[in-house]
Amino acid sequence: MVETSQLKVGDALPAFTTPPISRLTLALYCGASGDHNPMHVDIDYAKAGGSPDVFAHGMLSMGYLGRLLTHWVPQRQLREYGVRFVAITQVGESITCSGSVTELFEVNGERRARLSLQTTNQHGQVKLTGDAVVALY
Amino acid sequence: MIDKQYIGHRLPAFSAEVEKGRLKFFAKAIGQTDPVYTDEAAARAAGHPGLPVPPTFLFCLEMESPNPGALRELLDLPLPKILHGEQRFHYHAMVYAGDMLSFEQRIADIYDKKGGLLEFIVRETRVTNQHGTHVADLHGITVVRHG
Numbered sequence: 001m002v003e004t005s006q007l008k009v010g011d012a013l014p015a016f017t018t019p020p021i022s023r024l025t026l027a028l029y030c031g032a033s034g035d036h037n038p039m040h041v042d043i044d045y046a047k048a049g050g051s052p053d054v055f056a057h058g059m060l061s062m063g064y065l066g067r068l069l070t071h072w073v074p075q076r077q078l079r080e081y082g083v084r085f086v087a088i089t090q091v092g093e094s095i096t097c098s099g100s101v102t103e104l105f106e107v108n109g110e111r112r113a114r115l116s117l118q119t120t121n122q123h124g125q126v127k128l129t130g131d132a133v134v135a136l137y
Numbered sequence: 138m139i140d141k142q143y144i145g146h147r148l149p150a151f152s153a154e155v156e157k158g159r160l161k162f163f164a165k166a167i168g169q170t171d172p173v174y175t176d177e178a179a180a181r182a183a184g185h186p187g188l189p190v191p192p193t194f195l196f197c198l199e200m201e202s203p204n205p206g207a208l209r210e211l212l213d214l215p216l217p218k219i220l221h222g223e224q225r226f227h228y229h230a231m232v233y234a235g236d237m238l239s240f241e242q243r244i245a246d247i248y249d250k251k252g253g254l255l256e257f258i259v260r261e262t263r264v265t266n267q268h269g270t271h272v273a274d275l276h277g278i279t280v281v282r283h284g
Contacts, residue, residue: 019168025166028162028166029167031166032162032163032166032197033163033166033196033197034198034200035200037216039217050217058220058221058224059197059221062193062196063166063167063169063191063193064168066191066192067171069192070192074183076231078192078228081192081228082223082224082226083223083225084222084223085220085221085222085223
């Protein structure tokens, strides 16, 4: 967990990289999340729809980025969290989750930090961009 | 084109229970190794009454609707052309294993870009727990790609 008293704009959250996303990763996420869209697990279905292969759930990567946040501050301090799914995350890609502080402000007497977030693949291609607001105390 | 008369339309409300086993399975699926999310003793030591629902799992519970395809059917959206464009959560209170949540979904907006090649459906979901506490708001954008 981060020591928030010395926090300043530009500070980075500790980034991490996932193992390559496998078909097992997608099968587990399908079952655990309840998102049974066959585009993510059934290659026959994906091909019939014109896609060369299955691809990762966007929400899997949002879950990874959520780990970045809850590793940094206790979850009860999380006020807001949003992402845009910029590009499709493919099977075999390793996803790096990173973020930094973009603003320090106060709402109703509560100190807060706004964070900029992103996921990239092993070639640095951006897949998700996002932001979050956390309380600092 | 999606009929814009559905802007403001409310989908049938539903409830979903937060199951402990699902939370552990979800932690495994996203590679979460922090024991607070899988071990009740660790959760209690961190000040939680039980296993916490992680930040994005409310979206999964939203799919526990008796008909998760209700919006798609209502608007006649073609599954292979649908993408998740954006997702946002506003958190008002923590949610834990054993909680019973109510979901009220509303179509907040429908719009298009690129002369109708891309259509966007904005869904807003208010989530309350079994005590009537407003715990979160979800804001999701579905994209339909034509052509």
